[in-house]
Amino acid sequence: MNRLILCFLIFTINLSLYAQNIVDKEGAVVRSDTLQKKIYLCFTGHEYVDGFEHVLSVLNKQKIKGSFFLTGDFVRSNEDLVRDITKQGHFVGAHSDKHLLYCDWTKRDSLLYSETQIKEDILQNLRALKKLDIHPKHFMPPYEWHNKKVVKIASQLNQITVNYSSGTRSNADYTTPDMANYISSDDILESIYSYESFKNMNGFHLLIHPGTSPKRKDKLYLNLDGLITKLKKKGYQFSKF
Secondary structure, eight states: OOOHHHHHHHHHHHHHHTSSSSOEEEEEEEETTSSSSEEEEEEEEOOTTTTHHHHHHHHHHHHHOOEEEEHHHHHHHHHHHHHHHHHHEEEEEEEESSOOOBBBSSSSSSSSHHHHHHHHHHHHHHHHHTTOOOSSSOOOOGGGGGOOOHHHHHHHHEEBBOOSSSSSGGGGGGOTTTTTTOHHHHHHHHHHHHHHHHHHHTEEEEOOOOOOOTTTTSOOGGGHHHHHHHHHHHOOOEEOO
16 A cells, blocks of 8 residues: 555544544543534533423424433422433433532632532432433533543543533523623524534534523523524534433
8 A cells, every 4th residue: 555545544543533522621521523513412400490391392303312411409309301301312411419619710720619529519419310210421510610620520430521612602591681791692693603604513512501590581592493403404413422
C-alpha cells in the first residue's frame, strides 16, 4: 500500500477515535459522537413539573428519545411520571438529590460542601432511582455546574459526568422577566438556529428545562415540536445516553 495512503488512513482512524466525545477541562463530557449528525436532547428536573407531559407527548409524536436528569426530590415526588418516562424508553439519570450548588460560581475549584456531603447527596439520588429499578451511568450536576472534584466524586460512584454543550442560550430558559439575565424563547431559538448555521450541532447536548417558574409565561418547551422539526430538516437525528 502506498505509504501516503497508509498515513492518511491512520490519521483518519485516529481522528475518528479522538472526535467521538468532547471533554471539558473539568472532566465532564460536553459533546458526544461529534462525527455523527445527532443531537442529544437533555432535560433536567427538580422543583417544577409543568412541562413534562407536553415534552413527552412531543417526543412520542416525533418518535425520538431524550435524556432526563432528575433530582432525588423530583423522583420521590413524581414516581409515576418517572416510571412513565422510563417505560417510554427515555434515559433517566441522576441530577443530585437536593439540587445543591456543589461548587462556587466564581471560584470554580472551590466546593461549597464537603466531598462526603456531595457523595452522599448523589448516592441518595441514585437510591431514589434504584427504588424504581433505574440504574443510570450518566450524571448531570445540579445547576449544570461542576468542577474536577465533583467529576471525581461522581466517578467514584460509577457515574460519568455529562453536561450541556455551550454555544446556545437554551440553558437560560429558566429565567423569569424580573431577572437581569432574562431571555425570551424567541431569542433562545434564534441562538440555536444561528449556532447551527455557523457551526454544526453534531453530538450537541441541547439542554431544555421541562419545568420552570410560573413567573415565566414564555415556555421554551412549548416550542420543542417546531425546534425538532426544523433540526430534522437540517438532517439531524436524535439520540439519548
